[in-house]
Amino acid sequence: MSKVWRFGKVLPDVPSILKGPDWSQADPRWINRALAVTQSRPTGGWYVADGSRAITDKPKRYRIMGKDWVLFRDAHGVIAGQDKCPHMGASLADGHVHDGCVVCPWHALALGRKKRGSWDPLKVHDDGILVWVQLPDPNPTDAPFIAPRPATYFDAVMRMEARCRPSDIVANRLDPWHGAHFHPHSFGTLKIIERTDDDITVRVAYRVVGKLAVEVDARFHSPEPNSIVMTIIGGEGVGSMVETHGSPVDNNHAAVIEATIATSERPGFHTAVKWLGRWIRPAMEARASRLWVEDLAYAERRQQLRDANEADGNSDVIEPD
Ligand code: FES
Ligand SMILES: [Fe+2]
Numbered sequence: 001m002s003k004v005w006r007f008g009k010v011l012p013d014v015p016s017i018l019k020g021p022d023w024s025q026a027d028p029r030w031i032n033r034a035l036a037v038t039q040s041r042p043t044g045g046w047y048v049a050d051g052s053r054a055i056t057d058k059p060k061r062y063r064i065m066g067k068d069w070v071l072f073r074d075a076h077g078v079i080a081g082q083d084k085c086p087h088m089g090a091s092l093a094d095g096h097v098h099d100g101c102v103v104c105p106w107h108a109l110a111l112g113r114k115k116r117g118s119w120d121p122l123k124v125h126d127d128g129i130l131v132w133v134q135l136p137d138p139n140p141t142d143a144p145f146i147a148p149r150p151a152t153y154f155d156a157v158m159r160m161e162a163r164c165r166p167s168d169i170v171a172n173r174l175d176p177w178h179g180a181h182f183h184p185h186s187f188g189t190l191k192i193i194e195r196t197d198d199d200i201t202v203r204v205a206y207r208v209v210g211k212l213a214v215e216v217d218a219r220f221h222s223p224e225p226n227s228i229v230m231t232i233i234g235g236e237g238v239g240s241m242v243e244t245h246g247s248p249v250d251n252n253h254a255a256v257i258e259a260t261i262a263t264s265e266r267p268g269f270h271t272a273v274k275w276l277g278r279w280i281r282p283a284m285e286a287r288a289s290r291l292w293v294e295d296l297a298y299a300e301r302r303q304q305l306r307d308a309n310e311a312d313g314n315s316d317v318i319e320p321d
Contacts, residue, residue: 026177037198038222045137046144051157061093086117150263154273156284166246168299
């Protein structure tokens, strides 16, 4: 466990509920059980496509659940439909937006909020940070399951794809024990202070620069099968969140869309992000992306192990002493 120097709020000492080295605390059976609880929850048919800022008046293609969809924005919000022109099948993502419609690049058929042949726009939910689309589901809901967010915040969103399942992305977050070892540039010490069937609260030292770190208490909770949310409940930035969403691209691939939602009661925070936001946001997105380059390797490894286990029907778990 590497040394860090702490700054910011000093948290009252609390005992760790688990003892021993991180590898013996990181119990794969608890992770698998907690993952199973998250996977039993409903989605309501909703999947995150991307961050709100990424959807503009330039049509963009997203593959979700094995199908290509085109998303674009007009003056009234986001429109989503299948990325296949109902006339002769051109990709609408190669078209342009005019007057609330995507205009097909081949023969200029304009498609908007109205159904036209096989063009049947999806229900869209733009929550101000993320854009969700609703795909056919036996139990559809009016809106996605989203954890409560702070009233005022500054957000940054990143999106990456990998060869894994959305559940591998959630499983990665249900293993906080890997933080200090797999991302030594970002995390120092870790202590588990509370754990239930499906959520976990940790005290973690988060490196800001070099050995300088802030200590926070953070709770991981999953509001729906493809999302896991870390909320800071003690220390600097209480109420800030990191929402991590896995979106199924196809049977073997997933996108991770992660929103960092920062808030603070410190005077000047909101003024600072208002004026410096255009520099802060790319830095936040780059930092989240750096972590996810590593965490997607973790998620992809789970997929590789699953492939191998499917082949030989074998699964290894080393028991702690
Ligand atoms: S293929 Fe789109 S208008 Fe013909
Ligand atoms: Fe990680």
